[in-house]
Amino acid sequence: MTSFRNIDRSVPRLEGREKVTGKAEYVHHLRLPGMLYGKIFRSTVPHGRIKHIDVSAAAAVEGVYRVVTIDDIRTIIPHPYYGPAFHDQPVLADGKVRFAGEPVAVVIATDRRVAEEAAGLITAEYEELPAVFDEVEAMTSDVIVHDELKPAATFPDLQHLKGRSGTNVALDYKLRRGDVDAGFAAADRIFEHTFRNQQVMHTPLEPFVTVAEPGDGRMTLHTASQGPSFVRIEIARLLGWPENRVRVKVPFLGGGFGGKLYIKLEALVASLALLVQCPVKISLTMEEQFFMVTRHPCTVRIKSGVNNDGKIVARRCDVIWNGGAYADIGPRVTQKAGFTSAGPYDIENVSIDSYAVYTNRPPAGALRGFGAPQTAWAYETHMDMIADALGMDQIEFRRKNLLREGREQATGTPMRDAALDAVLDQVSTRMAWSEPVDRGTGRIRRGRGIAVGFKGITAPTTSVAMVNCYADGSCALYIGTVDMGQGSDTVMAQIAAEVLEIDAESIRVIHSDTDVTPYDMGTLGSRSTFHMGTAVLLAAKDAKNKIAELARELSLPPGNNLPLPELFRRKYGMQAGNIIGTGSFIPDYEKPEKDTGRSTKATPFWGVGASGAEVEVDTETGHFTVTKLVNVADVGVPLNPKLVQVQLSGAAIMQLGFTLTEEMIFSEGQLTNGSFADYKIPTLLDLPAEFINECVESRQNDGPFGAKGAGETSTIALSPAIGNALADAIGIRLTDLPLTPEKVFKALSDAKRLWSAGG
Amino acid sequence: MTSFDLVEPRSLEEAFRYLDPSDPAIRPFGGGTALMLMIKAQMYKPQRLVSLGRLGGRFSGISFDANACRIGAMTRFATLEHSPEIAARLPVITEAMKTLANVRVRNVATVGGNLGHADPHLDLPPIWLVLDAKVTVVNRGGERVLPVADIFSGYYETTLGNDELIAEVEVPVRQGWRSKYVKVTTRATHDWPALGLAISVQIDGHLIKDLRIVLSAAVDFPRRLLGAEAVLRGAAIDEPLLQRAGEAAAEEADMESDSRGTGDYKRHLLRAHLRRAVLALAAE
């Protein structure tokens, strides 16, 4: 075994010191000379035609520079609609509003508070239209959210996107394998259940923020974005400018979780800056984040044909994703999470229909897990319900059906480097599954559950990296990957350093600046370690080759140990010059076949994870505690074990919130709990007493040093593990997330199993 | 947020010059933890805030005599939290501090501001009520003393005049009484209570000689559950009694549904937690 200098080493985060001493740069802190502040005025109705907007009182406030509506935006951007899948989202509401909270106008003022006060003076009149909020209703509703569908055709995997006009369906993805009806007909038993996932939000601690700085025929955006390259392309498209006139800079991010992708505030703030010819900043409040982007509510209907020996022979999934008013990247979620929605099982006959639908809710997009946790909630709860009905052990039942290495997943893509068995085995060990459980007899009941899941990775996507060796031999890495807390700077430096035979700590990582750093699709979907990591590896190798070439050019004998600065000195006669290595990576991909969804290369690698949970339930009140939580992931070779550990625990805590406490609650389309006093994310007090996060030994053979992504894996199977534990404890199934004490109470009292004193 | 004045009077006389009985844009300022949030949310637009931070005198400090504890209105929560005398003689307060807000808020929030805010979800008001505390309110004309319960008149509403100041809280130290506060949360652990339940009892073995029960959070302002008190007062604790008390409490408490739970669920929680709290107090 090769020994490494930087790999499988918990290099402390390169930026750790800067962050804890408060010196790290965030857009939030940025102030430019002459900068003005924008404040958004939002719609109060979920669906309506705008009759009239009165900005006069706002415009009269001292310190207000200008009040802007879509008519003003049009003077800058003639077709002011954006979006990664559909060009469906107007920069400001254009004649119509489609959700309560949609931006309708903006006040620009010399002071943030003045802008805020003035925005409060704007009034708008609407002709209210009937609205649709539920994804299942939206499938057949007469209420149509978009009269016209406008596919963007930006991404190769979404090029076939047309939507179904005259409906709310933005994308329907189909997968057909074998003959599912014949499978059901032949099966011993049939099971069918429906599951629901609620709407939740990313909650980055740094809310969305963008500063636009107009120049002479140029524009610089300082923005909290996970995808600066995309922002540049899309802003250039909207403005009709060449890409080289738009510069996008991203310092550190205070969390993104998939929310800060594609265009968020950028198109709006860029237009404002061009309108007033001054730098303009918009910083959302924590509360406004609920109206920017969210996670899809999702209803999953799942039907399985199973033989008495526990073999699943057929499965049908109908998955409906509630995309809200604008598609954002929802169609891609629909496709990627659609094709894995039958679970990591070897099933001969599979039929999947996955739909992205428009409704009058705040838009939904990418969120850590990219749909996989919603579908896993369904298929892994369904699996336990079947196991219970068959009287089989839950782990045995899964083992019997698990996709093994080399077998074809439902799309036809073979499973490679996917340690499904290993993660399930390790969870089983950590949960001491073979030992008996004390479920309790009185008021307090206990139970345990497990679940396993997988996800495909967004494809095809490109990363380009550049390694620059300076004349004194020090090196910098130029990448578009955004360090948003996950530690990508550190890991990318480790990869480059390993090739260059130096220490990761000595490398400087240059942050996203599209004038300086090369293209990257985005920091999303667990892709960076694999994609950008490979590009960095190639760039470092390229630099190394060029160094060797330089040595040859200087007629040095092979294997000479002359340090790089000396090579430069001999070549240029002084401390001068650079060696620039570049690398670019795009994985193999085969577009899914339109009618069958089949593809032999649907994903560059598999995200694989299993979870186990123990719960303790107070059967008088419905309160329950997760007393133990185990998450086991296959991340390939962990390049930085400490960072992997923190990714797994962080993702698990996030999903724990989505499982137990977080839910955007609406009444007639109005969000009723849009603040952190009422939308509860978990705190340290909510963590299980026993909380284990680890990975199995594995290797992604085509990944950089054997690695693959780790940012989402522990989100996948967590919710069903807890739901299964709850069912084990109280003998009742909850099918709708989140799992709240009141739902448990209600289920217990409906089943007349509520504990009562003296009863 | 447009600008406003923050004044820091050094005497009551000066304070009253700044305060105005009829102008709601002028308010006293304790720790500001509640006011600042309302200002930032544009729910309140002040013209002048009158800080009570430099008044000193009866507005500050904690003192005990044989029968009572006196707490100045400008006493910070952190001071209550770390006071050994409070821990020894009014431990229910020390205990409540463990889950009240966070260290930053406790370092700043004041006893007077907490009462003046009159948010029904706050943890201390039901405790003051159950301890039978009184407040002294000062005004231009002099002062008045009233039970804490009489401060509250509605959801975020008090009976205080706009130029009246809470100066101090007086808590009787009652021998032989034990108290408990239960913060019942239904979402994350750290949350506003779905209901707050404070109970004080004077118990002899299994016999409840006297007691007070106060419900908060699920109602407009903290209030005693007199019906449940009547069931329990003078009775010996057993299961049927606790059941009856629970029913009485659920019956008399008018609880609305909100994002923390439906009215029905809250009534169920009230029954369960009342029973548990009485048993816990009896077992102490």
Ligand SMILES: Cc1cc2nc3c(=O)[nH]c(=O)nc-3n(C[C@H](O)[C@H](O)[C@H](O)COP(=O)(O)OP(=O)(O)OC[C@H]3O[C@@H](n4cnc5c(N)ncnc54)[C@H](O)[C@@H]3O)c2cc1C
């Ligand atoms: C993040 C956070 C978490 C919190 N969590 C909790 C919690 O878990 N439990 C809980 O109980 N509370 C909690 N709180 C609320 C907190 O208890 C109150 O904000 C605090 O008690 C208010 O006190 P203050 O001194 O800051 O009041 P201020 O903001 O100064 O004043 C509040 C009101 O009282 C008036 N006022 C102030 N002093 C006087 C006086 N002496 N006489 C008459 N009127 C006066 C003011 O004019 C104003 O109307 C939390 C608050 C925050 C910000």
